[in-house]
Amino acid sequence: MSLSAVLTLGQTALELGLISSLTVLALFLSYSMLNVCDLSTDGCFTLGATVGAVVAIAGHPWLSIPAAMLAGMLSGMITALLQTRMGIDSLLSGIIVNTGLYSINIAVMGNASILNMNKTETVFTRTKDFLAGTALSGQYKTLVALIAVALVILFLSLFLRTRLGLAIRATGNNPDMVRSSSINPAFTTIVGLCISNAFTGLSGCLLAQSQKSVNIDIGTGMVTIALASLLIGNAFLGKGKIPVRAVGAVLGAFLFRLVYTIALRFNMPAFMLKLVSSVIVIIAIAGPYLKGQMPLLKRRMAHRRGEEESEC
Amino acid sequence: MLRISHISKTFNPGTVNAKKALDDLSLTVQDGEFVTIIGANGAGKSTLFNAISGSFITDSGRILLDELDMTLLPEYKRAKQIGRLFQDPMRGSAPGMSIEENLALAAGRGGWLGRLSKADREQFRAQLGLLGMGLEDRMQQPVGLLSGGQRQALTLMMATINPPKLLLLDEHTAALDPASAEKVLAITRQIVEENRLTCLMVTHNMQSALDLGSRTIMMDRGRIIFDVAGKEREGLTIQDLLGQFKLAAGKVLDNDRMLLGVE
Numbered sequence: 001m002s003l004s005a006v007l008t009l010g011q012t013a014l015e016l017g018l019i020s021s022l023t024v025l026a027l028f029l030s031y032s033m034l035n036v037c038d039l040s041t042d043g044c045f046t047l048g049a050t051v052g053a054v055v056a057i058a059g060h061p062w063l064s065i066p067a068a069m070l071a072g073m074l075s076g077m078i079t080a081l082l083q084t085r086m087g088i089d090s091l092l093s094g095i096i097v098n099t100g101l102y103s104i105n106i107a108v109m110g111n112a113s114i115l116n117m118n119k120t121e122t123v124f125t126r127t128k129d130f131l132a133g134t135a136l137s138g139q140y141k142t143l144v145a146l147i148a149v150a151l152v153i154l155f156l157s158l159f160l161r162t163r164l165g166l167a168i169r170a171t172g173n174n175p176d177m178v179r180s181s182s183i184n185p186a187f188t189t190i191v192g193l194c195i196s197n198a199f200t201g202l203s204g205c206l207l208a209q210s211q212k213s214v215n216i217d218i219g220t221g222m223v224t225i226a227l228a229s230l231l232i233g234n235a236f237l238g239k240g241k242i243p244v245r246a247v248g249a250v251l252g253a254f255l256f257r258l259v260y261t262i263a264l265r266f267n268m269p270a271f272m273l274k275l276v277s278s279v280i281v282i283i284a285i286a287g288p289y290l291k292g293q294m295p296l297l298k299r300r301m302a303h304r305r306g307e308e309e310s311e312c
Numbered sequence: 313m314l315r316i317s318h319i320s321k322t323f324n325p326g327t328v329n330a331k332k333a334l335d336d337l338s339l340t341v342q343d344g345e346f347v348t349i350i351g352a353n354g355a356g357k358s359t360l361f362n363a364i365s366g367s368f369i370t371d372s373g374r375i376l377l378d379e380l381d382m383t384l385l386p387e388y389k390r391a392k393q394i395g396r397l398f399q400d401p402m403r404g405s406a407p408g409m410s411i412e413e414n415l416a417l418a419a420g421r422g423g424w425l426g427r428l429s430k431a432d433r434e435q436f437r438a439q440l441g442l443l444g445m446g447l448e449d450r451m452q453q454p455v456g457l458l459s460g461g462q463r464q465a466l467t468l469m470m471a472t473i474n475p476p477k478l479l480l481l482d483e484h485t486a487a488l489d490p491a492s493a494e495k496v497l498a499i500t501r502q503i504v505e506e507n508r509l510t511c512l513m514v515t516h517n518m519q520s521a522l523d524l525g526s527r528t529i530m531m532d533r534g535r536i537i538f539d540v541a542g543k544e545r546e547g548l549t550i551q552d553l554l555g556q557f558k559l560a561a562g563k564v565l566d567n568d569r570m571l572l573g574v575e
Contacts, residue, residue: 161427161428162424162425162426162427163416163417163420163421163422163423163424163425163426163427164424164425166409166413166416166417167417169406169408169409169413170406170409170414170417172408173406173407173408173409174403174405174406174407176403176404177403177404177405177406177414177417178388178417179387179388179391180388180391180395180396180404180418180470180471181391181417181418181420181470182388182389182391182392182420183388183417183420184386184388185388
């Protein structure tokens with residue numbers, strides 16, 4: 001493999017990693033902070049992609065970003081209202097919203113399951129034009145994604161230190177304590193899910209525009225991929241302050257994409273991506289649990305062989 | 313002033329498991345009064361606290377704190393006026409967050425987007441110092457690393473950092489080792505006296521029920537069966553309490569944990 005091929009690989013992984021890391025940061029807020037596994041992520045990602053695409057196609061590339069985030073926020077609010085105000089289990093409300101979003105997404109795309117943006121002005125083409133002739137002109141995709149990620153990390157670092165941010169963290173940690181601080185945990189859950197889904201929508205919007213097309217399956221499996229990235233990031237930078245952990249989440253997304261891109265290079269078929277992400281999530285969550293079970297398992301085995309007594 | 317009038321609560325109504333946990337209970341507590349509450353398991357002591365703090369809404373009756381009618385108010389709204397400690401020291405604080413973050417949340421200053429200021433930090437440090445547990449030098453550490461006694465002392469500080477109109481202590485030292493329990497109890501006494509808090513305390517230890525506070529009530533089957541304060545309470549012994557229980561409840565108090573608390 002030549003050096004330029006390696007660089008191209010790294011570049012692709014960086015681009016895709018940065019864009020999907022916005023979803024990872026969304027899960028960092030909902031899963032790590034709020035302790036809610038938000039299963040509407042797939043649908044919300046697609047919603048951001050479709051809404052962003054439709055607005056861009058209508059000729060408003062910059063407006064597509066707030067539009068996609070707003071759509072994500074709305075979807076997050078519905079998920080949150082279902083679980084805090086209507087007594088629906090948090091996993092179930094995510095699944096319900098996810099299913100409903102499928103129809104909404106088709107409707108947003110105007111009764112189609114695919115939209116093409118080959119000739120559409122997008123955030124990326126605008127940036128490309130803007131950078132034309134400068135040294136960064138080849139990096140326009142990475143640059144857009146990098147700015148988005150940096151802004152989201154900055155926002156999270158500042159926000160999670162405010163009283164509202166602390167309350168959101170405490171809601172995932174000990175809801176009783178939130179209540180006794182005279183804060184309604186239902187309120188913090190709603191705010192948290194609105195914000196996290198806005199990021200998911202942004203992530204979908206940018207991915208669709210960078211690959212110049214959106215189809216109804218663009219978000220499928222996104223929750224598992226993002227979770228896998230989050231857990232990989234946790235393994236490296238899981239301890240410490242919020243900004244460090246947020247950077248860890250982005251690093252996880254990049255590493256995940258890097259491994260995946262390399263695997264593709266070695267002729268792993270593209271459809272394996274989702275299986276790989278599932279296996280990573282299983283290992284990351286089940287690993288520590290099984291490790292904890294090991295001593296007991298060893299004792300059981302020893303007992304079965306009759307060695308237990310001889311030890312005494 | 314806390315005024316509870318004729319509250320009742322039945323759990324699992326209409327089933328074979330129906331249990332009348334509070335039975336037409338009325339209680340008035342004056343400002344600054346420190347009431348200790350004793351009674352056998354299942355007498356309704358914790359249920360009374362749950363009713364006051366709003367963990368559930370009572371089936372009937374009214375609960376007033378000063379002029380505020382709290383009868384139908386949700387728990388988090390009542391928490392503005394009421395501080396509460398549980399037996400489990402893990403319940404009052406968020407383990408994954410640092411000491412100062414827990415305190416900041418409890419203090420609740422500066423609105424939703426307010427941040428921990430230097431002045432707040434100094435104040436927390438000074439107040440933590442008063443606990444005498446060395447917590448003032450560990451303000452950045454997650455609360456999950458603290459011992460049960462330290463966590464309970466921190467929870468006590470969190471509950472009283474904005475002095476509440478009413479402090480509910482639900483056997484808050486029962487899960488601690490004797491030395492920590494004594495320490496937390498001493499801190500409790502100090503904070504309650506300094507802020508002249510109105511306080512209700514459930515205890516299984518009959519001696520501390522008599523030693524602490526200014527009034528003692530005894531509960532059985534969701535009712536108050538004995539209520540003593542002032543001069544009448546001064547000379548009271550544990551034997552007297554046991555006698556009163558037999559007289560009022562018509563049975564002998566046979567609670568091991570409570571009798572073992574008799575020293």
